[in-house]
Amino acid sequence: RILIPMPSKEAKKKMLLKHLSHHVYNLSETELEEILEATDRFSGADMKLICKEAVMGPVRKIIARKQSSSKSIQKLVKENPVTIDDFRASITSTKPSTCSSHSKKYLDWAKAHGSA
Numbered sequence: 001r002i003l004i005p006m007p008s009k010e011a012k013k014k015m016l017l018k019h020l021s022h023h024v025y026n027l028s029e030t031e032l033e034e035i036l037e038a039t040d041r042f043s044g045a046d047m048k049l050i051c052k053e054a055v056m057g058p059v060r061k062i063i064a065r066k067q068s069s070s071k072s073i074q075k076l077v078k079e080n081p082v083t084i085d086d087f088r089a090s091i092t093s094t095k096p097s098t099c100s101s102h103s104k105k106y107l108d109w110a111k112a113h114g115s116a
Helices: 009-020 029-038 044-065 073-079 084-093 100-112
Strands: none
Touching: 009 029, 009 044, 029 084, 044 073, 044 084
């Protein structure tokens, strides 16, 4: 068995920015910090999931408003960036795939059997 630790705060920030790199978003450094704090026990896969879910926020808003516009969907999405509210909703609906008791158990096992 190999223990893969949870990503550091800096690693999660890089993941977050990478997953958002092809999308329009409006997040301040303070809001990025809020996301990182709220995702304390989230794995790399969990971070990818919350980003995918948050990116769908503007699309859902456009559909909910039933905008009948001659604008393309790409243009509408650019005018409706991903925001902190999209991430808050995503984090609320997504639970971390690991729990602290499992992490401790695997870390103890790794220490006892030499892989940590």
